């Protein structure tokens with residue numbers, strides 16, 4: 001399960017829907033892996049307005065991943081017009097002024113789209129229910145007495 | 148004609164095989180009128196990426212089709228797709244179908260952003276999805292009228308079967324029953340979802356596509372949706388199997 005997906009899921013129990021403690025679910029015993037994806041700057045920019053930034057920061061904290069800025073970045077933070085040092089020699093004059101992905105955008109790409117939870121548990125902060133993740137697929141089915 | 152995603156890797160012993168209902172959804176979602184509707188509703192210039200959820204993906208053929216043809220259907224390819232199914236075998240099949248469809252799409256279309264497949268989730272309907280987070284919801288439900296619904300007390304056991312052991316016959320029939328059995332009027336599962344649509348869709352923006360068969364009493368279903376108030380609308384936007392003026396299958400669109 002991707003870190004980005006964790007921004008869209010909450011506890012499946014009806015009783016937890018209204019509780020702020022049920023979101024985000026807390027990853028436990030998470031086995032993470034990086035599944036490489038081509039970077040897509042436009043995509044990262046357009047996903048940003050869909051994110052609950054605080055929830056993303058919490059999940060990163062729980063997983064011991066990089067610290068994110070305390071407030072959501074603005075689209076301007078995602079691009080830079082200063083060419084990266086290594087590219088300077090190769091970039092011609094016109095190219096050097098093209099906006100290029102900033103380090104923050106690259107980090108977000110890795111975090112949101114490449115970092116996945118292969119196995120572990122997702123725990124509800126309201127009711128304590130644990131949902132298992134196996135082979136990258138989370139099981140949100142509830143025993144009938146909890147539905 | 149847009150290509151149908153490959154599902155050659157799926158074992159249809161325990162996962163629903165694409166059929167007339169699946170293909171009606173493909174045709175409807177890629178029809179001129181739905182393309183125009185979706186493009187106007189989610190203009191590419193508006194930035195924020197649409198979230199597309201399919202409930203009960205089975206083989207994944209419908210969601211893979213939408214993802215691979217996002218540029219054609221929605222006029223933009225920066226979409227996020229999510230899948231749910233109550234059947235864990237379907238979840239695995241869907242993941243593979245999406246990966247294959249998007250990989251071949253990327254090689255044909257190197258310049259456009261590749262749509263994102265977020266995840267396959269094993270759940271009842273959309274139960275873990277955050278309220279108000281969905282832009283497009285698609286559901287081809289178990290719609291056949293049946294006496295009662297499959298017994299869920301054994302679901303966990305069957306859902307966890309990994310080898311083709313002694314249980315595999317019962318497991319397969321349980322999973323296939325879940326794919327078609329709709330209880331009274333074939334509407335028991337669909338009715339539960341309909342009740343959740345106003346909560347699940349993004350306020351004022353979200354749209355749902357639901358497949359119905361004639362025994363579901365589509366006109367009655369539509370009149371109930373119109374009674375939700377708050378500007379909820381519903382129309383039939385695709386149909387197939389016309390017989391003496393009756394549509395055997397139809398797709399309704401629900402929006403605000």
Ligand SMILES: C[S@@+](CC[C@H](N)C(=O)[O-])C[C@H]1O[C@@H](n2cnc3c(N)ncnc32)[C@H](O)[C@@H]1O
Pocket residue numbers: 163164165166168169172202203204205206207208209231232233234237270271272273287288289290322325326327336
């Ligand atoms: C008619 S099949 C459609 C499969 C696929 N979408 C297609 O069009 O070919 C219905 C699917 O819904 C799934 N399903 C049934 N009840 C469900 C529920 N309560 N929650 C999630 N999925 C469910 C079944 O496992 C099956 O895959």
Ligand SMILES: [Zn+2]
Pocket residue numbers: 011012013016022124125126127128129
């Ligand atoms: Zn909970």
